[in-house]
Amino acid sequence: MRHPHGTLVGRAAELDELTRAVGLAEEATGSRAPAGSAVLVAGDAGVGKTRVLDELSRRCAAAGWTTVTGHCVDLGDSAVPYLAISEVLGRLSAARPVEVEALVADHPALARLAARPSDGPALDRAELVHAVHALLEALGATQPLLLVLEDAHWADASTRELVGVLLSRGFSTAVSVVVSYRSDDLHRRHPLRPHAAAWARTPGVRRLTVEPMADAEVRELVRSLHPEPLPHAAVETIVRRAEGNAFFVEELVGAARSAATATDGLPEDLADLLLVRLESLGETARRVVRVAAVAGQEVSHELLAATTALAAADLEDALREIVERHVLVPTEHGYAFRHALLGEAVYDDLLPGERVRLHTTYAEVLQAGTVSGSAAQLALHARAAQDPVTAVRASVRAGRDALAVGGPEEAARHFETALELAADPRVQAELDDLDRSDIGGAAAKALVSAGQVGRGRQLLEDELARGAELSDVELADLLATLSYVHGMADAGDPLAPIEEALGLLERAGSTDEVRRARYLARYAKALLVHDRETEAGAAAAEALELAAAHDLHSLVADVRVTLARIDTGDDSSDAIERLEAAVEHAQRSGGLNAGLRARYVLGFFHYRRHDLESARAVWREVMTIADRRGQPWTPYAFEARLMSALSAYQQGAWDDADALLDTTTRRPPEELVGTLRAQRLAVVAARGGPDGIATVRELQAGWEADGLRVLTVAAAGIDLYGDAGDLAAAIDLHERAVSTVARLWHPLFQAQVRLGALLVGQLATAVERGGTTAEQRAQLVARAEGLVARAEEIVRGRAAADDPLGAEGQAWVMRLHAEVDRLRWRADLDPPPAEELVERWRACVAGFEAHPHVFERARSQARLAAVLQATGVTDEAAGVLASARQAAVRLGAAVLLAELDRLGARPPAETGRPTVLTPREREILALVAQGHSNGQIGRQLFISTKTVSVHVSNVLAKLGAASRTEAAAIARRRGLL
Structure with a gap:
């Protein structure tokens, strides 16, 4: 914390680490020029992050660096995309105008970001990211640049994505990026949490946590803030109550000074403490602080003047008093609370009527246009002012503005706010010119664009539930949008709603050819889902004629x-x-x-x-x-x-x-995470990941509505359970998956051939391992025969529909038959002739070459080799095994390698056992080879030293090495680095 005379109290370790991280320490010693770097600064609210970053900026500026800070602002549901980046652009323009002007001319996206227009084409996000990166890179080439982005916990989704790209790309010039956020704000569902975790794992990005101050540092800070000696008991009370939080310390000391009372007599609640602080201000100053609190963290001088309606001289006198009392601090564009919590506390302390009145004043000023402001700001103030009509109109404009700069998540929130407010019949009565179905459709499409299809569907269903309130055309529009949502992500049948929409349009006698063209285009796509291509072609042809006629x-x-x-x-x-x-x-x-x-x-x-x-x-x-x-x-x-x-x-x-x-x-919307994790299970199952079965169990929760997730989880799960020797669980998973997808899709869905082949493969392997009785083997063969019968029914059904299986489907049919023959062979129950069994597996290998599938081809080769060995065709078996092993080693398919080992297909002795390392083990091995210690590796990868030690031990064991040096040598020899 800063001493009144400029000395920072405490935080020496954090500052030293920061100066090294950004390259300032090396530049000062002349050991090297500063290079691009990135640091994440985390800590609880009020712990002192801003003070540390202010001191870092001061030191960098003193060393001749350009320093610039952007602030993310809490606008609640009215987030403005790229607000902090816009602030940075403005500050850089002021600091280095000539260079920035030239770069803006080369990158028009920067000019659009600075102007923030509400109309015109949407910003190309990649162009914007490239432009921001190019701007910083160019400025850093001529003079070291420190960019600080504060309060990322309030960052909008667009800014979070942009920061992630900047951190992952890095900079080749002297650009250092520091991003701060409140760690105590990151609850489980906080949108920044997954991003912060991903940023921390980005190579080259360091993380610094600003911990609470030690008691000794708190005492020193108390003495620096209150030069007149405080009683020992008062100091210790502050130390106890502050719990190392520098902001609490400052407020407790400030309250003690202004109230001229012992801190024991103050309320323990921080809000009460802030009220004591405000009591030292004059009436006019307190009024200005209350008005500023309603604006948010920062308010421009013009907006503050308009809302307080004070004479210029009176406002300046009040502001001078406020600044001197450290309640507000001047900023480039106005004033901000010295700490965000201070502004929040003041706002919470306002009387309900006072709060509404002040929000009303802000809304009136913004609506009048005498002071510039965004539609999002107007929406926020109008809603809090209990002016829902204005809030609805402003929210719709804010939604359009957000879409214009590539922010579908923010747009959806604005549109949803408008719908929520417009649901009141009294509000609807004053919004006759506003098309609620149009807003609902825009909200649903924005949600779809943000990847939140399920939420978009629910929103439309809620809107459709209004039924009687809607005209035929409004209802038709919502149904057409529902068809669009269903068709975009397999979220339901898109045909029924669009057919109903076309019927409503006809019943309404609509002559709107543009609307009909859009409906027919959607109708054609819905018909394709049902394989009604002739009807789809006719609908598409009419839609094309109408669309062309109207220049759509x-x-x-x-x-x-x-x-x-x-x-x-x-x-x-x-x-x-x-x-x-x-x-x-x-x-x-x-x-x-x-x-x-x-x-x-x-x-x-x-x-x-x-x-x-x-x-x-x-x-x-x-x-x-x-x-x-x-x-x-x-x-x-x-x-x-x-x-x-x-x-x-x-x-x-x-x-x-x-x-x-x-x-x-890159954290996707929550409803998509399960599908991505499910598909990733295929690699986990083949590589033998330790958490595979736990993930299978976890992903089965709520899978009933997602056929794709069911299939991907079941395919991997059958192998994971089978490889673990839990045949009953593999069988149960197969049965539940088939019944679920049959209900969702069709009883004869094609993918069950693949699931059947995988299950029969595990049945055959279980018999091969031994330990099954004759009765059990007979039951397994009977189960396999049932799966073959279902597969043949599927093949016949596809052929009858003139839609035969493609190469991939045929490969899995061949695999199923081959696995059934292998099961009979291992169970010695009506086994096929050896020649027939060999040909089955040869055909299977060829099938996975026709539709290339490296792993399944190698797994088929392993089983072909087993048959060839058993029939004495050893030369061919050796060649097949070598090919399978080469693929398995390259893939890191530990389970397949184990199967090959059981066939005696070990590598030559001089090479040693093929080493299957996990991606994390390879990462650690590379750092070991560079001579890093376990502690250094842990700090670089953001894992504990103990975890590193465990990984290193595993690597040494897998490589058969006695030391880290030997492990590095073996790894280089085997091409693992």
């Missing part, structure tokens, strides 16, 4: 994608050209969803043709474009992520799949 370019592009999808159903040679043409048209139209959908469908077509590399390339474009537009979790981008991860898994690029499915570096 984005809709034209979307309908062209639908028509291209219908045309590519036969896998004809010119299908790719038609889809690429649809992509190009969608790109020209500028419609985000049309463009994402066109690319997603193109990627899926490549996947269906087994060109996984091309599919992944297209899906990467989908994710990149969605990310640029601030919608990384919109359904097409999310589905592209899932399919890209699946393709990477099948190709054997498991680290790529892991990165795509990681839920820690």
Whole structure:
């Protein structure tokens, strides 16, 4: 904490660590020039983070650095995207105007961010991130730059994402980024919590926790703040009550001074303490403080003047008194409370009527336009002023503003606020010109764009429940949007609501061709879900004609994608050209969803043709474009992520799949986390992750509504349970998964062939291990025969529907038959001839080559090799085993390696046993090879030294090394580094 004469009390260790972290210490000694760095500063509210960062900024400025601070502000539900970044841009423009002006000219996104327009095209998020990064990088090249972002716990979603990108990219020039946040605010559901955890794990990012002050430091701070000696008992009371929190210390000491009483006589509650502090101010000053508290953490001089209505001289006198008493501090744009908790306490102390009156004044000033302010600010004040009509209109504008700068989450909150307020019939009566169904549709679409499809669906269902209040056209619009939500993420049947919407439109006698065009486009897509391609083509053709007639370019592009999808159903040679043409048209139209959908469908077509590399390339474009537009979790981008991860898994690029499915570096909406974790289980099961079974059990909670999650959890779970020897659990999981998906989708859904093949494989392996009775083996064979019968029924049904299984489906059918024969062979129950068994497995290996699947091909090879060994074809068996082992080692598939070991397929003695290291073990091994100690590794990876020690011991054991040096040598020899 700062001494009145400028000396910081305590915090020497934190400051030393910070100066080293940002490169200031090295620059001062001349050992090196400062390089790009990043530090996270965490601590409880009031513990002293801001004071430490102020001192760091002062030291950097004294050393010739450019220092700039941006503040995240608590606007509640009225978050303004990139507010802190806008502040930084303004401060940099003032500090280095010539350079910044040139860089803004090169990066127009910076100019739009500074202007914050409410209309015009939405900011391209990738362009904005690139522009901010380029700005900082360029400024750091000519003069060291310290960027401090304070109070990230109040950051909006867009700012959190931007900070994450800046930290992960880093800087090649002398740019140091310090981000602070309240650790005690990060409750389990706080939006910053997963981001902070991910930031802390980013390579090169350090984390500093500002702990409570020691008692001795508190006493020193008391003495510095209260030069006149306080009684010992009073000092000790402050030490006890402050609990090391510097802000509490300052307020307790300040209250003791202003009240001229012993601290024992003060209320223990901090709010009461702040009231004592305010009593030392004059009446006019107290009034100004109360008005400032209603504005929030910071208020401009102009807005404060307008809301207090004081004469200029009176306001200046009051502000001088307030600043001298350390209640408010001057800022570049006005005044801010010296500590956020102080402003909150003052606000909470206002009388209810007083609070409403002041919010009313703010709303009137902002509405009059005499002082600049955002629609979000107006919405906040109007709502608190009990003016719901103004709040609704402002919230709708704030929602549009948020969408304009790529903030769908913020937009959704504003729209939902408007709907909540407009639900009051008295409010509705004054909003005749406001289309509630339009707001509901906008809110639902914003939620979908933010990846919160379930919440969007619930919102629409709530709006539809108003039924009698809606006109036919309003009801139709909501139903059409519901169809859109259902179709975007397999959230329900999209056909019924759009059919009802078209019927309502006809009943209403509507001649609105634009609305009909949009409905027909949605109708065509819904028909495709039910494989009614002829009807879909007719609806799409009419929609295209109407859309073209009314110059609805984005809709034209979307309908062209639908028509291209219908045309590519036969896998004809010119299908790719038609889809690429649809992509190009969608790109020209500028419609985000049309463009994402066109690319997603193109990627899926490549996947269906087994060109996984091309599919992944297209899906990467989908994710990149969605990310640029601030919608990384919109359904097409999310589905592209899932399919890209699946393709990477099948190709054997498991680290790529892991990165795509990681839920820690970029936290997705909660409703998507389970699906991502479920798909990641495939890698966990193959690599033998220790927490796999626990994750399977956890993900079964609430899986009844998500068929995809059921399938992915069951596929991995069957292997995990089977490999652990719990055959009963594997069988139970299979049965529950099949019955659940059959209810959700169709009794003869194709994926149950794969689940059946995996289960029979585990049955055969269980018999192979021994310990089963003749009766048990007969029961297992009977179960397998039932699965084969169901698979054959599925194949016949698909053939009858002129929709035969593709190469992947055929591969799993072959695998099922091969596993059943292996089971019979191991159980010695009507075993097939050896030649037939060999051919079964050869066909299975070929099947997973036709639709490339590296792991399943290698697993099939292992079982083919077992049969070849048993039939005496040892030369071929050796070659097959070598191929399977090579794949298993590269993948780190520990379970498959164990199976190969049982076949006697160990590597040559001079090479040693193939080493299967987890990703964390590889990371630690690399640091061991660089000579780092366990403590150094722990600090770099943000794990305990004890955990590092355990990992190092495991690595030494796996490598057969007696020392860290030997482990590093073996790792280099085996190509593990």
